[in-house]
Amino acid sequence: MQDTLKSSPAENKAMKHASFVGVSTTTVFYLLCGCVGYAAFREHAPGDLLSGSGFDHPVWLLNVANVCMAIHLIGAYQVFAQPIFSLVESSCRQRWPEVKFVTMDHQITIPFLGGTSFQVNWFRVVWRSAYVAVTTVFATVLPFFNVLLALIGAASFWPLTVYFPIEMYIARAKVLKFSFSWMCLQALSLVCLLVSLVAAAGSVAGLIQSLKTYRPFKNEV
Incomplete structure (x- = not known):
């Protein structure tokens, strides 16, 4: 029976397919929202x-x-927060290895569940709870959600999505400098850089405009 089952694809092929589907779906939705919003409202399109x-x-x-x-923001928050959690916790363990509050895990048994237990590190509980509380308060104080999101997206789009992947591909594929492929890739990188700069400038202008009517704890899109 096992001989008749189709083997699973290689991990790199599965991840390549998943990345293609995810990026394509996101691109289609973002383009639809941007184009439909601009067609309907022009420069007055709401966030x-x-x-x-x-x-x-x-x-x-x-x-x-x-x-x-x-669901989208909770998942994104976990993706960005977990590396910060890991960095701080590992650094504290290396710096204070003798402090039990930082290094020791405590076993806690859950009542009425048949003796089920789990490990708890109190430093991790306090540090992560404080981080979430501070970021939540900071996010509610700042009312310009869409403007800040656009600024962060513009600042991170070119280096993370375009420049580094292109340079890694050039290095791995050993694309010859000043060849046709190299010129096309560099042209794509330059165009995306200009788009990011224009988007960042627009976001800064929107941020300045929002600051004129700033009121804490009031969402303004």
Whole structure:
């Protein structure tokens, strides 16, 4: 029976397919939102195309959109926060190896679950809880969610999405300098750099405009 089963594809092929599907889906949705929003509202397009444009019916559609946004942000928060957690915790263990509060794990048994237990490190609990609390307060104080998100996206788009992947591909594929492929890749990198600079300039202008009517703990899109 095992001989008749199709073997699983190699990990690099599976990840390449998953990355292609994920990036393609994200690109299609982002382009649709950007093009439809600009076609409908021009430069006055709201950051939230659904609720920001006065669209409030059907309510279930807005609720589904909010749930999807919450799932997206929770996942993104974990992706960006876990490396910070790991860096701080490993650094503290190396610096204070004799402090039990930092290094020791405590076993806690959950009652009424048949003796089920799990390991708890109190430093990890305190540090991660404090980090989440501080970032939450900081996020609620700043009302310009869309403007800051655009600025961060513009600043990280070219180096992380374009420049480093292109340079790694050139180095791995040993693309000859000043060859046709090399020139095309460098032209793509330059165009994306210009797009990032224009987007960053627009985000800074929007941030300055938002600061004129800034009120803490009030969301302004």
